[in-house]
Amino acid sequence: MTDAMLQIEDLHVEVEGREILRGVNLTINKGEIHAIMGPNGSGKSTLAYVLTGRPGYEVTQGRVLYQGDDILDLAPDERAKKGIFLAFQYPTEVPGVSVVNFLRTAYNAVHPDEQKSAMAFRMYLQEKIDLLEIPTELVDRYVNQGFSGGEKKRNEILQMAVLGPQLAVMDETDSGLDIDALKHVSAGVNKLAGPDVGIVLITHYQRLLNYIRPHYVHVLMAGRIVKSGGFELAERLEAEGYAGIGKEMGLSEEDLAEVQDKEGAKV
Amino acid sequence: MRNFLEQVKDQFTADKLTRESVVKLSDQLDEPGWLVERRLGAFDLFDKLDLPDPKGEEWRYTDVRRFDFDRFEAPVPTSSTPALTDDLVAKGVVVADFNSAARQHQDLLREHFFTEVPVDEHKFTALHGAFLSDGILLYVPPGVEIDVPLEVWRNVEGGGSTFPHTTVVVDEQAVVTFVDRFKSDDYAAASLCASVVEIEARRGATVNYISLQEWGRNVHHFQTQRFTGYRDSTVRSLAVNLGSAFSRAQVESVLKGEGSFSEMLGLYFADSNQHFAQRTLQSHDAEHTTSDLLYKGALKERSRSEYSGLIKVSKGAQGTDAYQANRNIVLSEDAVARSIPQLEIEANEVRCTHGATVAPVEEEHIFYLMSRGIDRVTAQKLVVFGFFGDVLDRIRLGNVRDELAQAIALKVEGEQSLEVAS
Numbered sequence: 001m002t003d004a005m006l007q008i009e010d011l012h013v014e015v016e017g018r019e020i021l022r023g024v025n026l027t028i029n030k031g032e033i034h035a036i037m038g039p040n041g042s043g044k045s046t047l048a049y050v051l052t053g054r055p056g057y058e059v060t061q062g063r064v065l066y067q068g069d070d071i072l073d074l075a076p077d078e079r080a081k082k083g084i085f086l087a088f089q090y091p092t093e094v095p096g097v098s099v100v101n102f103l104r105t106a107y108n109a110v111h112p113d114e115q116k117s118a119m120a121f122r123m124y125l126q127e128k129i130d131l132l133e134i135p136t137e138l139v140d141r142y143v144n145q146g147f148s149g150g151e152k153k154r155n156e157i158l159q160m161a162v163l164g165p166q167l168a169v170m171d172e173t174d175s176g177l178d179i180d181a182l183k184h185v186s187a188g189v190n191k192l193a194g195p196d197v198g199i200v201l202i203t204h205y206q207r208l209l210n211y212i213r214p215h216y217v218h219v220l221m222a223g224r225i226v227k228s229g230g231f232e233l234a235e236r237l238e239a240e241g242y243a244g245i246g247k248e249m250g251l252s253e254e255d256l257a258e259v260q261d262k263e264g265a266k267v
Numbered sequence: 268m269r270n271f272l273e274q275v276k277d278q279f280t281a282d283k284l285t286r287e288s289v290v291k292l293s294d295q296l297d298e299p300g301w302l303v304e305r306r307l308g309a310f311d312l313f314d315k316l317d318l319p320d321p322k323g324e325e326w327r328y329t330d331v332r333r334f335d336f337d338r339f340e341a342p343v344p345t346s347s348t349p350a351l352t353d354d355l356v357a358k359g360v361v362v363a364d365f366n367s368a369a370r371q372h373q374d375l376l377r378e379h380f381f382t383e384v385p386v387d388e389h390k391f392t393a394l395h396g397a398f399l400s401d402g403i404l405l406y407v408p409p410g411v412e413i414d415v416p417l418e419v420w421r422n423v424e425g426g427g428s429t430f431p432h433t434t435v436v437v438d439e440q441a442v443v444t445f446v447d448r449f450k451s452d453d454y455a456a457a458s459l460c461a462s463v464v465e466i467e468a469r470r471g472a473t474v475n476y477i478s479l480q481e482w483g484r485n486v487h488h489f490q491t492q493r494f495t496g497y498r499d500s501t502v503r504s505l506a507v508n509l510g511s512a513f514s515r516a517q518v519e520s521v522l523k524g525e526g527s528f529s530e531m532l533g534l535y536f537a538d539s540n541q542h543f544a545q546r547t548l549q550s551h552d553a554e555h556t557t558s559d560l561l562y563k564g565a566l567k568e569r570s571r572s573e574y575s576g577l578i579k580v581s582k583g584a585q586g587t588d589a590y591q592a593n594r595n596i597v598l599s600e601d602a603v604a605r606s607i608p609q610l611e612i613e614a615n616e617v618r619c620t621h622g623a624t625v626a627p628v629e630e631e632h633i634f635y636l637m638s639r640g641i642d643r644v645t646a647q648k649l650v651v652f653g654f655f656g657d658v659l660d661r662i663r664l665g666n667v668r669d670e671l672a673q674a675i676a677l678k679v680e681g682e683q684s685l686e687v688a689s
């Protein structure tokens with residue numbers, strides 16, 4: 001037995017007939033925190049969605065092992081029950097469904113041996129709300145409906161804290177958070193982190209990594225992880241952008257042009 | 268009374284819906300001559316009238332031109348009157364079934380049966396006039412507030428027919444809640460229900476009327492509900508359609524008195540090959556009247572629904588507020604919902620909004636819920652409950668609300684394998 005929690009091997013993924021991931025390899029062991037950085041459109045969210053089983057993302061090659069088992073044939077709810085959690089980059093609004101009702105239903109599904117009554121759940125939820133300093137009234141509203149950008153992100157982290165996953169993937173959870181919110185979110189993540197948990201942070205900014213120190217930093221470009229390193233890699237990206245690394249790693253002219261287009265478009 | 272009805276039942280053999288059956292029914296109920304005449308007049312009308320044309324506005328998309336009446340046996344007379352407390356009787360509240368009203372309250376009967384819904388409205392109301400078999404008359408005197416809901420249960424046998432009639436007259440400043448339940452088993456043989464509901468809310472009166480159609484799978488249900496609101500009255504109605512093979516409900520609110528208000532709620536959930544047709548009318552005939560309509564429905568499997576709603580504001584009805592919304596959520600690709608709003612506005616000081624939507628359950632929503640560990644069916648349930656939430660919240664009877672929530676959950680879970688011919 002290894003300590004590998006997640007093993008992604010030569011993963012190729014197509015969306016609407018277009019190859020987005022072109023051979024991703026990544027291993028995450030228990031207790032590790034990984035950061036994935038990369039230009040817009042490089043496939044970071046695609047990678048996150050594939051882990052959760054989102055419809056429309058077709059795996060054409062490779063495999064994904066979670067705690068030793070291939071999970072690619074499992075439905076999204078089965079993966080969640082096994083402890084995989086994704087904090088969405090763009091959380092979905094679900095009209096008519098209150099956060100508290102949604103979360104209790106989810107909690108009881110994920111923890112069938114620890115069913116909580118409405119009242120017990122409310123108390124448990126309140127602890128998490130206090131930890132993350134989220135406005136309590138948020139949980140009585142409909143899921144993400146009318147939430148501000150930052151509130152949506154915090155609601156994702158609240159869900160993570162409530163469900164207590166083994167593998168948590170956060171897709172740009174830091175984007176759009178004010179400084180205080182960033183601290184609360186980081187506190188929530190650091191509280192979850194531990195020897196049995198794997199954490200993946202997808203981010204554009206070193207800022208988050210100052211609060212949550214990753215063990216590894218990976219650069220995803222043009223559908224592949226082109227470079228991995230420690231915290232210093234994040235610092236270098238912050239200073240230099242992606243083009244230099246792309247060239248260094250021998251990306252094709254075409255792929256580089258794509259990266260530069262996107263960087264250009266960003267400014 | 269009971270024995271009398273039981274005797275009648277014994278004598279009753281399986282007749283079809285014929286003129287002879289009308290005579291026999293009236294005979295056996297020992298009705299006065301004028302009533303026999305009235306029934307026969309209605310039957311002759313039934314005979315003469317064509318089945319409604321799906322090209323006309325009222326029955327648009329609902330084609331019953333080949334509806335076969337020979338499938339059904341004539342009704343077995345029943346009575347389903349709610350019991351009144353002594354206190355209410357002392358206050359002058361009257362509840363009478365049609366049979367006893369025919370003998371003891373002839374004046375009430377003449378005055379209040381078929382005054383708002385004429386028998387000649389269409390073929391099904393005419394048939395109802397001929398075979399009226401389970402009628403109830405409720406009269407609430409001025410100022411009497413009945414705080415416990417009055418409920419009646421309607422039934423029908425497999426292969427049979429029933430013609431329930433509800434007349435509720437609520438006098439000035441009086442208050443009442445009335446629940447009509449239509450419920451039976453799932454039968455192999457087709458059954459027919461043609462029901463008429465007439466509700467009159469006099470000055471300042473408040474009436475809550477709930478119709479719960481939860482028939483077994485092979486019942487064909489035709490219903491006309493008409494509410495008449497006089498000055499400053501409030502009528503709240505809820506029309507629920509969950510059962511039957513085919514149901515057509517026509518729900519009309521006629522605001523005749525200044526300052527009158529009508530809330531019209533509808534909730535339906537069709538599955539397998541159920542077909543629901545609904546027609547509503549918000550008729551504003553006086554100044555400063557308000558109507559607020561919200562009909563919401565879910566469709567599953569190969570079911571169909573049609574909703575057509577007319578807001579009509581007559582010339583003198585200045586200061587009218589009329590709202591109409593019909594929302595449909597579709598859980599399968601094979602289900603079809605249609606929604607047609609119509610406006611006829613002759614006054615110029617009018618606030619009026621209407622909206623209709625037909626939308627599938629968003630796969631995006633389901634995925635988000637599933638990504639947190641919730642299985643697909645439960646996720647659908649959450650979404651569908653969310654959809655019905657605002658209608659459910661407006662239902663004032665807790666027990667009805669809970670029942671409906673349960674029925675909705677069962678509908679989402681259930682895989683209807685039962686196929687019935689329509």
Ligand SMILES: Nc1ncnc2c1ncn2[C@@H]1O[C@H](COP(=O)(O)OP(=O)(O)OP(=O)(O)O)[C@@H](O)[C@H]1O
Pocket residue numbers: 015016020038039040041042043044045046047056089
């Ligand atoms: N449903 C879709 N239909 C078409 N193209 C898609 C779809 N989803 C993703 N893509 C494309 O796949 C590529 C990768 O998208 P992805 O969202 O994974 O990028 P990302 O690395 O998360 O970018 P960002 O930093 O902007 O969030 C993009 O070019 C995107 O347009």
Ligand SMILES: [Mg+2]
Pocket residue numbers: 044045046089171172
């Ligand atoms: Mg992304």
